[in-house]
Amino acid sequence: MPDTLTLIYLGYMFIALYFLSLFSLIFIQNRKEMFTTPKPNRNYSVSVLVPAYNEQDSIKGTIEAILKSDYKNIVEIIILNDGSKDNTLKIVRELEKKYSLVKVLDKKNSGKADSLNQGIKIAKGELIAVVDADSYPDVHALSSMVGFFNDENTGAVTTRILVRKKNNMLRKMQAIEYKIIAFTRKLLGFIDAIYVTPGPLALYRVSALKKIGGFDPNNMTEDIEATWHLLHDGYGVRMSFVAKSTSIAPDTLKKWMRQRIRWNIGGYQTILKYKKNFFRKGMLGLFILPFFSISLVLGTFGLGILIYRTFRRIFSYYLSTHYSLEAQTAVLRLNDVNLNPSLLNFLGVVLFILGIIFIFFALKYVNNHIKEKESFFSVFFYSLVYIVLRPIVLVVSMAKFIRGNYSW
């Protein structure tokens, strides 16, 4: 009978293989519809909300990107200046003078969610596009998202979010990550399981937003909460794989950690808020909530096992080296190398290879339309090093969340 650790490894491998199979099957069954964008059955009016806090470096570029959109019924672009302390207000006032579509709502700092809620109150459009002040929506983005609202049940539509500047290793890793997320999120869309409409570009039906009371100002990730609220109230969330928006990703580990901790804490807050929906009908209860929660547990537990095994191995090497030196014998021998593969090693290698193949496929699929390419080394580094950082952030986030030590 295998020991406990072996059974745990086998359990992890089963789950990993399951999700790999799930995504592969969804792709195979829906590959012809990946780039489908329904033609809008009417000309929806769109109000664009751009929440901004200290975005002097990017806000002008964001507004100009929105203005370049080929969607002809943008009725207004409302910049929500959230009490910026830099030159953001000065810049947006100039934009307001220059472009008739641009309006500025200057307000005291109260957070992104509250800013958006104030924008919803004054927006005139039937649809609201939320665009982060450091994101550049593609010229075709809005026009390829609007058609999904032909279905009266659609509450929100999301899009591909890609990294704009890839000038260091961390940003390159995030670029890969965002592309894989875009690919898997589209696949989740086919089973009604999109769990977030990220801030860089998301389109909402105003009536749906108003029905759910807008965005939750107490949540660190108002985009996740709004999406789950829409799903809870029976709305559908779709994704346009044709549309894209590029965003600035953190360029230092410290900024990256801060962003991920915020995302994770927002995730915990949202899970707790909707915990009563576990295993209730609808994909929120049957898939999204369990999926999120199991990922948390598995990620934390897996990290614990990895740390335990690593330290045990290091300690074992230290001891055997110490005793070998004491006995004046070789510290390492060729004989000690065991080339007989065990089942776990074999399954692990197979899973790793399958995972790499999936990543390469996802990247190739996404890159096909944007003419980009990642090096083999980048993908390997992503698979072996970057991915290991995530459980560490998970644990740190959990600690902060439990202590209540977080704020925007």
Added chain:
Amino acid sequence: MVTELLRSRKHVFWQAFFLTVLFFLIGLVLGVYLEQLRADSSNADFYYSETSLYDSFALGQVLQDSYAPCNILKKEISEFADKVYYEARQLEKYDDAAELTNSAKIIHRKYDLLRTLLWINVINMKEANEKCDLNTVVYLYTYDTQDLDLKARQLAWSRVLEDLKSTEGDNIVLIPIASDQNVDSLDYLIWKYNITESPAVIINEKTVFYDLKTSEELKGVLG
């Protein structure tokens, strides 16, 4: 219509589950088959070695009644001990890699019994013929332990003994035996030679070492 479409797409969860179970079962079956193959290979080596041991028993009996030099017996025993030693090393590697079955553990116990019989044969041979000066180096270790310190000490000991064997060659018979395998005859020998802890190295059934020694220190004790 969209809702119907979505509902039909959700069968994919079950499809993925069955696919995963299928791949997993194939993997497990292959794993068990691989471990069984290795066990069969080790068993085959074991049966061959067992036969060789009986042959050395028989030779010992024959040479007791004649004036033939014990060189032949020493050579026979030394070669046998080396063969069994390397087979057991290979078995240990299979054992480390085995995660689903206990077949390697069972064969390991059989080898420990075989090596105990070898030790007994050497003791009898030396008692029957005092002129037969074969150095026996018996290494008793704990097989089934998770204690990292104990494992590290035992690893160091096995390296020291390998060094000793490589310098002394056929002058010594190296017999490593796991002392926690419930082999009654071994338990008796442990009691007879008053061995109180593991790991322990017993040289010529006279000197017992518990603390780590260098191969040079062990050489000084050999006959």
